[in-house]
Amino acid sequence: MARKNVFSSTLRNAMSSEGNPAKDEPEAVEDEAREPEGNLSDPERGGQPRKRSSPNVRIFEQSFQEQMLRSLQDVNPDRIDSSRFHDRLNVSEDLEALKDSIRENGQQVPVLLRRVAADRYEVVYGRRRIMACRQLGVDVRAMVVEISDEDALIAQGLENAARLENSYIEKAVFVAQISEAGYSSETIQKALDIDKTQASKMRGVVRDIPRDVIMAIGAAHGAGRRPWEELRKILSGDDAPGQARLLKMIDEELPSADRLKKLLADLRQARRPQGAPPAPQVRIGNGDFKLDRKPRSLTVxxxxxxxxAFLQYLEESLGRIYEDWRSNER
Structure with a gap:
């Protein structure tokens, strides 16, 4: 049976705590190794030392973990649906280690579900634990609550902050998903426990780096914020390569963080050196028009x-020219 109101009151306590959302931390803090799932003493977390948590995250984690232990039930994983907001780029990452832990010690950390139908549930958080239990053929230890969409979203974000294992780009993609779904800036800041400036920078990174490129690089745990912002800056330039070339430049044989590092190094190397002569201009007719061609722009x-009148004709014809080109490319 789902527990009513317990979770919402915990969220209200966390959100009303004193202290502002965490500001940008120094790079050394951002780049610390991530922690596996679970609490500090659980095999699923691996006994890793914690980083600093904001007051909101600490209150959420402490009070809600106590409530979880009071009302747990076993749920068939086949009855659990995924949430629409994904907080990981690759949910299968390091899954074998988690499966070994659950196989040997049982599921130490419950997941949070909410009921969506008589016999169906939706995951609020704990997707990896659910996947591990599904592959092991065992029930999932869970607490089932009745909460709103917004409370579920905030819970998912705060629990991720409590685990402290999601990478910078995973958080940024999560922010982008929430924004695209139409949630307010206030909800986004609560869900990620970040301030307005951080949220804006994260949205910019995901907006300016093609999503396929992000997925090809992967979570890049330990890389921190700065490499992604540097990649965003490079890709915003006129001389940036297109998506197809970028994908070919990513070395999938390397670990995720090293893929990002190598891609940045290759892009820096490929950029036109300072003082290089400009590309020659192409003249049309008797020189009435000149074409200035760069890798990502064409200026007439x-x-x-x-x-x-020719400029007007050219402007009106661009759509047809593009469609003709697409037809020939096929």
Whole structure:
């Protein structure tokens, strides 16, 4: 039976705690090794030392873990549906180690579910534990609650902050998903326990780096914020390579963080050195128009005496030209 109101009151306690959302931490803190799932003493967490947590995260973790232990039930994993917001790029990462822990010691850390139908549940958090139990053929130890969409979202984000294992880019993609779903900035800040500036920077990183490139690089645990922001800056330039070339530049044989590091090194090397001569301009007709071509832009410059009507004709014809090109490419 689902427990009512218990979780919402815990969230209210966390959200009303004194102290502001965490600001950008120094790079050394951002780049510390992540922790496996679970609490500090559980095999699923691996006994790793904690990083600093904000007051909101600490209150959420302490009070809700106590409530979880009071009302647990076993749920068939085949009755559990995924949430629409994914907080990991690869939910299968390091899954074998988690399965070994559950096989040997049982599931030490419960998951949180909410009932969506008579015999169906939706995961709020604990996707890896659910996947591990499903593959092991055992029931999932869970607490089932009745909460709103917004409370579920905040819970998912705060629990991730309590685990302290999600990478910077995973958090950024999570922020982008929430934003695209239409949630307010206040909800986003509560769910990720971050401030407005951090949320804005994360949205910018995900907006300016193609999503396929992010997925090809992977979570890049330990890389921190700065490499992703540098990649965003490079890809925002006129001389940035297109997505197809970027994907070919990513070495999938390397660990995820090393893929990001090598891609950045290769992009720095490929950038045009300072003081290099500009690309030659292409003249049309008697020089009435000049084409200035760069890797990601094409500029048409008209001479003072050039017929202005041609520019209008060119503008109106661009859609047809593009469709003709696409037809020939097929």
């Amino acid at each position: 410059k008209a001479d003072r005496n050039a017929p202005e």
